[in-house]
Amino acid sequence: MPRAKVTFQDIDVSVTVPAGTRLIEVSEKVGAGIVYGCREGECCTCLTKIISGAENFAPPSILEDQVLKDNMAPRRHRLACQAQILGGEIVVMPA
Amino acid sequence: MAMGAAAITDDAVEIAPGVHWVGALDPHLRSFDIILKTANGTSYNAYVVRGENGVAVIDTVKENFSDDFFRRLESVASYDEITTIVLNHLEPDHSGALPELLRRAPRARVYLSTRAQMMLKALLKPSGEKPPAYIPVTTGDSVDLGGRTLSFLHTPYLHWPDTQCTYIEEDGILFTGDIFGCHFCDTRLFNDRVGDFRFSFEYYYAHIMRPFRAYVLDAVALIEPLALNLIAPAHGPILRHLPREYLHRYRELATPRLFNEARSEKTLLVFYLSAYGNTRRMAEAIAAGAERIAGVRVSLYDLEGGDSDIFTDLVEEADGLAFGSPTINADAVKPIWDLLSSLTSVNVKGKLGAAFGSYGWSGEAVRLIEDRLRGLKLRVPVDGLRIKLVPDTGELEQCCHLGESLARHLTGQSEHRELDMAILA
Numbered sequence: 447m448p449r450a451k452v453t454f455q456d457i458d459v460s461v462t463v464p465a466g467t468r469l470i471e472v473s474e475k476v477g478a479g480i481v482y483g484c485r486e487g488e489c490c491t492c493l494t495k496i497i498s499g500a501e502n503f504a505p506p507s508i509l510e511d512q513v514l515k516d517n518m519a520p521r522r523h524r525l526a527c528q529a530q531i532l533g534g535e536i537v538v539m540p541a
Numbered sequence: 542m543a544m545g546a547a548a549i550t551d552d553a554v555e556i557a558p559g560v561h562w563v564g565a566l567d568p569h570l571r572s573f574d575i576i577l578k579t580a581n582g583t584s585y586n587a588y589v590v591r592g593e594n595g596v597a598v599i600d601t602v603k604e605n606f607s608d609d610f611f612r613r614l615e616s617v618a619s620y621d622e623i624t625t626i627v628l629n630h631l632e633p634d635h636s637g638a639l640p641e642l643l644r645r646a647p648r649a650r651v652y653l654s655t656r657a658q659m660m661l662k663a664l665l666k667p668s669g670e671k672p673p674a675y676i677p678v679t680t681g682d683s684v685d686l687g688g689r690t691l692s693f694l695h696t697p698y699l700h701w702p703d704t705q706c707t708y709i710e711e712d713g714i715l716f717t718g719d720i721f722g723c724h725f726c727d728t729r730l731f732n733d734r735v736g737d738f739r740f741s742f743e744y745y746y747a748h749i750m751r752p753f754r755a756y757v758l759d760a761v762a763l764i765e766p767l768a769l770n771l772i773a774p775a776h777g778p779i780l781r782h783l784p785r786e787y788l789h790r791y792r793e794l795a796t797p798r799l800f801n802e803a804r805s806e807k808t809l810l811v812f813y814l815s816a817y818g819n820t821r822r823m824a825e826a827i828a829a830g831a832e833r834i835a836g837v838r839v840s841l842y843d844l845e846g847g848d849s850d851i852f853t854d855l856v857e858e859a860d861g862l863a864f865g866s867p868t869i870n871a872d873a874v875k876p877i878w879d880l881l882s883s884l885t886s887v888n889v890k891g892k893l894g895a896a897f898g899s900y901g902w903s904g905e906a907v908r909l910i911e912d913r914l915r916g917l918k919l920r921v922p923v924d925g926l927r928i929k930l931v932p933d934t935g936e937l938e939q940c941c942h943l944g945e946s947l948a949r950h951l952t953g954q955s956e957h958r959e960l961d962m963a964i965l966a
Contacts, residue, residue, distance in 0.1 A: 477922035
C-alpha cells in the first residue's frame with residue numbers, strides 16, 4: 447500500500463501513514479494542536495495550514511471547498527477532518 | 542415581572558427617532574439553554590430602523606413569542622416597506638420568527654455574516670422554503686436605507702461563529718446581538734430605568750462570552766473608536782445611559798485581573814489528588830522535572846484544598862495543564878471531573894494537556910482524563926503516566942522525564958519524533 451509522511455510542525459512529530467488516511471485520524475492520535483468541532487466538514491474549526499505538500503492531498507470536495515470559501519480561508523488551507531492524504535511528504539500546522 | 546408594567550404596551554417602543562424596539566418579554570423563564578439561571582426571566586430584543594428609502598428589521602425573537610414581535614412590528618411598519626432584514630446572530634431565540642417574517646416581507650433582502658450562511662439554510666429546513674435572497678457582509682460593508690446607513694462589524698464567536706454587530710453611524714446606535722446583553726426582563730427596558738441588573742450583565746459575560754475572551758477583545762477594539770449614543774443588545778436592558786461604561790466593563794472582564802508574574806515564561810499547572818500520597822509524589826516529580834527546563838514556571842495544586850472556580854481562573858491563563866488522579870472504582874476521582882467540567886467556561890483550546898496517576902488494580906483514570914482533555918480540544922502529545930501503587934526511584938525519574946517533556950513542548954524544544962501510524966493506539 448502506498449505510504450505518506452505527515453509532519454505536524456507544532457509538535458515536531460512525523461508520522462508515516464497509509465495512503466487514504468484523513469488528516470484528522472492521525473493528528474488526534476499524535477496529539478497535534480489541530481482542534482475539531484463537528485468532524486463533518488461543516489464548522490471549519492479544524493482549519494489547517496498546509497506548509498508544504500498541498501498537492502499530496504486529494505482535492506477538496508465541493509462541500510469542503512464551499513466551507514473554505516464561506517469562511518474566507520486563505521490559500522493552502524484545508525479542513526483536517528476532510529483532507530485525505532494520497533502520498534509523498536506533507537507538513538502541516540494549526541491555522 | 543410586574544415592575545414598571547405601565548412602561549410598556551403591546552406597541553413598539555421608540556428608542557431613538559425612527560428606531561423602535563419590537564422585541565418580546567419572557568419574564569417567567571427561570572433557566573436559559575438549560576445552563577443559565579434567569580431569576581428575572583429574559584427579553585428577546587428586536588429592532589426596526591426606518592430610513593427614507595426603506596425599513597430594516599434587526600433580529601427577531603424566539604418562535605413562541607412571534608405574536609408579540611409581529612404585533613409590535615406592525616405598529617410601526619407595514620410588511621411591504623421592509624427592504625432589509627439584518628441577522629446579527631442566528632441562534633433560535635433570535636431567529637425563531639424569521640421564517641414567518643420572510644413570508645410576510647417578501648421584498649426584504651437578508652444581511653448576515655459570511656459564517657451565518659450555512660446556519661440560515663439549516664434553520665429554514667423545516668419550513669421547506671427556498672432560502673431567501675441573502676447577502677453575506679463583513680466589516681466595511683453597509684446598506685443605505687436613505688438618510689440612515691447600516692454598517693456591519695465582523696465580530697465572530699460572540700458567542701457563535703456567525704455573530705456580527707450593526708451600527709447606525711448617523712445616530713451612534715450599535716445593535717450588538719448577544720454581546721453586552723444579559724438575561725434580565727424588566728418592562729422599563731432602558732438601563733437608566735430598570736432595576737439593578739449588574740449581576741446579570743456580569744453573569745452573562747462569565748457564562749456566555751468568557752470562553753471567547755480573545756474575540757471579545759477584538760470586538761471591543763473594533764467598537765471603541767465608534768461614537769456611541771446607545772447600545773442595543775439582543776437580550777436585557779437597552780444601554781442608553783453611559784453606553785461606553787459597558788464597553789469599558791467588557792474590556793475589564795476580558796482582561797486578566799492580576800499582573801502575571803510569569804508572563805515572560807511558559808506556565809505549567811500541575812493539579813492532583815492523592816489518597817495515599819503516591820499520586821502526590823508523582824505530581825511533585827513531574828513539577829521538579831519541568832522546572833529543569835529554563836523558561837517554564839511550574840505551579841502545583843492539591844485539588845483537595847481548593848475549589849473549581851479558583852482553579853478555572855488559573856487554567857484560563859496557563860499554557861500547559863497536567864492532571865493527576867488515583868483510580869477509584871475504575872474512574873478518576875470527582876474533584877478532577879468537577880474541574881474538568883468547569884473548563885467549558887474558559888478557552889482551553891490548543892493548550893498542552895497531560896494526565897498521570899497511581900493506581901492499585903486497573904488504572905483507568907489516566908486514559909479517561911486524556912480523553913476528556915482531547916474532548917476539551919487540548920493537545921495531548923505526551924502519553925500519560927500510570928504507576929502501580931507506590932512509585933519507586935526509577936518511576937519517579939519517569940515522572941521527572943514526563944515533566945521535562947511537557948516543558949520542552951511548551952518551550953518549543955521537543956525533540957523531533959518519527960512514528961508509524963501502525964504503532965499509534
